[in-house]
Amino acid sequence: MASTVDSVFRVGGDTWHSLSPKLTRARRMMLSVFAGVVLLAAGVVAAVGAPLWIAGAVAAAALLIVIIGWPWVGRRVRSWGYAERADDLVVGSGIWFRRIVVVPYGRLQFVDVKAGPVDRAFGLVSVQLHTAAATTDAAIPGLTPEVAADLRDRLAAKGEQRSAGL
């Protein structure tokens, strides 16, 4: 499709890395937990003696969340990607609101490697890039710790070589 912004960087033989498929599993688990909570709410509604159709509607909502959310999570995770090019790192994300961030290595101030409790349970970490601009907002979630650590070290080394004044 000529009208998407992705054509910008996917050409030219840069290797486009995707996120770990484990992230899809992690997010789907979160989705299931959420749907479970909604289902529980349906049970509570039925238990307190409210009309049955309300409980039914809530339960249907839980089902809908899973039916729509399940493939959506997969697409969202697949929409993320990054490429290490000669002078910059490119991070792409989003389906409806597509976004591609290009950060020159010389502009990197520091790189964070973070992991929340769910991420840790699935053996995942995320890498966040920081420049002097608050609006840069380049994050790569759902990497395995080894890939993330390698990426961080490479970025730090390249940033050091090409470091420029503010």
Add this chain to the structure above:
Amino acid sequence: MTEKRRVHPITPVVKVSTYLPALILVTLFSVGSAVLSEPFGLFLLILGIIALAAVALGYEFLAYRRLAFWFDDDGDLRVQSGVIFQQERRMQLSRLQTVDINRPLVARVFGFAALRIEVAGAGDSRADLQYLSDDEASALRSEILARSAGLSHDAGEAPEEPLLVVPTKDLLVSLLLRAVTVFLVLLTVFIAVATIWSTGWTGIFTVFLGGVPLAVVVTEFIQLYNFTVAQSPDGIRLRHGLLQTQSRTIPPGRVCAVEFVEPLFWRRKGWVRLYVTVAGLTKSDDDAGTEAVLLPVAPRAVAESLFARVMPGVNADLDLTRPVAGVNRRSPVQWRQLGAGADARVAVCTRGRVTRRRQVVDHARVQSVRLTQGPWERALGLATVHLDLPPGRVSASWLHFGVEQATELTRTELAHMAQARASDKSTRWMQG
């Protein structure tokens, strides 16, 4: 390492006098009537106020004793401060962004000034030296600027060449001619009428106590009053303020971006306002958004000549690329104003129909490039390119260009940025 220096011994008194009146008023309002009804109430109240003043003075005295500054062996500024949590901060002068001299009303009456030093860095990257005598403050400012420029520290104060003063009448008229002002006036009238209608004429006092929306304009007028621009070898010097005067020095080569703003009603007069983004300048609560103003109002030619001083050798009037057909369906109002331009030094973005804006961005200061595309843009084959800058007033984007155009703009911008980074030597600008 130079010997440790202190701020002026009068500091505790000046600092306490800036907030004690408010503190006393609050105390009076909250417990005043209760205490007065007790036996010896007045006596107790006066005793309490004296105790309050003594505690405040004592604390400020300790703070004064703790505050010291000196230059270390690398020539960088060290500031030691804090009563309960003590800290020593090293201000790397090669990363100096601005030096401000502020004179709050009380300090100004007594001839004292506060120095604020900003270096590049995320978050809290400033040091406040309160208070110095006026002479001491300007001497220290020139010493800091000289050291950061890589000159000998006793090079003396750089001679200053006044460039322009914004006439009070122009400032007042320009503030009144903004659409925002019209809106604020209407809002103020609405609030006043609604209050009088619901609570009678006595309500008018609560309106003033609660703050009038129009106060925003008045505040801006007070802060930008007597706006003076001067050129000195260590940078452009901006001075302004009616009650509290501020003086800011922007060293050359620190300017990331400049924005030209032309509100609708200014165009007949040919007036322009300039905003500037300097890296490391973080917004603080005491200056209500005026810290980014480079020039509050001036005829276009004057603004252009000041621009030529903060971004020397830059042509801001580049040939602009226009978005492809279809943009009028994404941006029906301002599509004719959207434009993108770039040469080897800067990128130019234009937008805005009611208020025209033109951002001129130094390639060497762009941190990253972001391409975005929402669903509506995708349907029309458009995309937007954002140039990420250090935090500040100016935000630069090439809005709603064709995908091929946006791709090309991004590619050339990245190439320009790489070129600019490679040739950037602005950190110690006087050493050449």
